[in-house]
Amino acid sequence: MSIQLDFRTLSLTLMLFSLVFGLGMFAYSREHPKFSGIKIIGVGYFLIGGGCVLLGLRHFIHDFASIVLSNMAIVMGVVLIYRGLFNFLDISLRFERWLSLALVMLLAPVLYFYTFHIPDISMRIQAFSIVFAAACFIGVSGLLQHHEIHSRIVVKMLIAMFLLLGIFFTFRFLWAFYEAPPNNFMEAGLLSALTIIAGEFLVILSSFATIWMASDKLQDEISETARTDPLTGLYNRRAFDECCDIEFSRAQRLDTPFVIIMCDLDHFKKVNDQHGHHVGDQVLKHFAAVLKDRIRQEDVAARFGGEEFVLLLPHSNTEQGLQIAEQLREKAAATQIKVDDAISLTISASFGVAHNYATDSTWGAVLQRADNALYAAKKQGRNRVVGSGVSEPEFTSRQ
Missing domain, CATH: 3.30.70.270 (Reverse transcriptase/Diguanylate cyclase domain)
Structure with a gap:
């Protein structure tokens, strides 16, 4: 018995998740502007949602938009999610900006080449998978530098999330060497459909973790205010x-x-x-x-x-x-x-x-x-x- 998952339906659900959680991040950022990074995470969700819209319109719009732009938007969304988390947690990772830019810039010509010059769905799957995995591993390496006690559990959860996603997309990259090349990406099989579910997992868990950490910080501020003299900054x-x-x-x-x-x-x-x-x-x-x-x-x-x-x-x-x-x-x-x-x-x-x-x-x-x-x-x-x-x-x- 084989499990069939409709790719367009999954793309629609990820788009809706990304839109709703992106709006939530923007609203939360507006109410709490002192928390840096939350708006960046929201932009990342919007990019993932936009990429899913373009992806779901395959065969209805130009291939450049539904293949090249859609995949680049999704990868950029992942980059902005971990960039937002780094800003929120005050993490500085050496060369992260250049590595993130390199990922996006390298993906674009590869997708273009294997779409218009030598059409090859397997190569596009491999390129997207390895770049997505690399982005997740950058997220892991940055979060491993965080040592704040109060948010340690949440950060460990985020590390596990990025690590699992990185491993999954690495496996997806390797599996493409052995599976038969699909004739139509929209019918590429269960593993490709699971990539959309992985995106939903990323959006839901990262937004949950962000609000959790923000709540912890607000609680710490309330506790500190109750113990601090407002004029001098000394204990009360x-x-x-x-x-x-x-x-x-x-x-x-x-x-x-x-x-x-x-x-x-x-x-x-x-x-x-x-x-x-x-x-x-x-x-x-x-x-x-x-x-x-x-x-x-x-x-x-x-x-x-x-x-x-x-x-x-x-x-x-x-x-x-x-x-x-x-x-x-x-x-x-x-x-x-x-x-x-x-x-x-x-x-x-x-x-x-x-x-x-x-x-x-x-x-x-x-x-x-x-x-x-x-x-x-x-x-x-x-x-x-x-x-x-x-x-x-x-x-x-x-x-």
């Missing part, structure tokens, strides 16, 4: 609490030290009163940049509220905390802040430093000691670093 109080919960549990389990530093901008209210909240916001952004620039990668900086900031320093003792706080104090005091090329300000900050004890039941006790030390620093004249639990000559530093 909620995120800081979560980090402290983790560090306190680790410190209790492994008996390791950590330090919390509370800091407060001196006389910040005067800045707002004299220059306005716009200038005050610039001062806060500047001080946040100082914190981010001076702390270690494993440290956590957060805006605690208003002009108060807080730092968590894992695997650190009081002496290390005092040194880092002093560096921050000196950097803040030594920098002039220019706003709108008209206002130039210098700021100072006070710091309170505290480390954990084995007897602490929560990290809140460490935070309270750091806050008390900060209060002492402001009481002693501001613009200084004070450590908790040490005599003043040892733990205070002044400008």
Whole structure:
């Protein structure tokens, strides 16, 4: 029993799939313009759909359109799909542009030659199959460079898709050496019909994966927004609490030290009163940049509220905390802040430093000691670093 699949009907279904999913990609790209590459994928779908229209009109339109242009459009569509995925995932593959261009440029004269000079359906099938397979393998090689954790499952799915398609079209290329040359491409048999189904597989799975990855990115942005102070870009109080919960549990389990530093901008209210909240916001952004620039990668900086900031320093003792706080104090005091090329300000900050004890039941006790030390620093004249639990000559530093 042989399975018969109508080539024109399959071409029509692939055209409809490509049109619908292409429109979907364009609509999604319009709603989310920050996601680069989605519109390119949509154009790729349209090219595949257009190629299928021309392919389905074989014997009704000129052979140049139904053979040469149709196959080139389909291959260009595949190229744009993986190009769009590369852009979306921020993948840069060396020589990819030249390789992609070479595939299309090499296919065109081969199809033309074996259509009008030496008509040979088998050679056209082989040329299209090997070029399609090469395009799929380029997609695989690019996606293998992606290492982002959140989209790893989806990328593996895309790699598997391109790999399977590449293997299938390589087999189609090799099989053409052994099968009897067909008299009519529209009746070329089951394997040729399966190439259309493979195209449907490409369109459906790549669009599904793209929306999946876009949803993951949107979810990550929402989660990050919920943990980030919108003005300074530092963590907010909620995120800081979560980090402290983790560090306190680790410190209790492994008996390791950590330090919390509370800091407060001196006389910040005067800045707002004299220059306005716009200038005050610039001062806060500047001080946040100082914190981010001076702390270690494993440290956590957060805006605690208003002009108060807080730092968590894992695997650190009081002496290390005092040194880092002093560096921050000196950097803040030594920098002039220019706003709108008209206002130039210098700021100072006070710091309170505290480390954990084995007897602490929560990290809140460490935070309270750091806050008390900060209060002492402001009481002693501001613009200084004070450590908790040490005599003043040892733990205070002044400008």
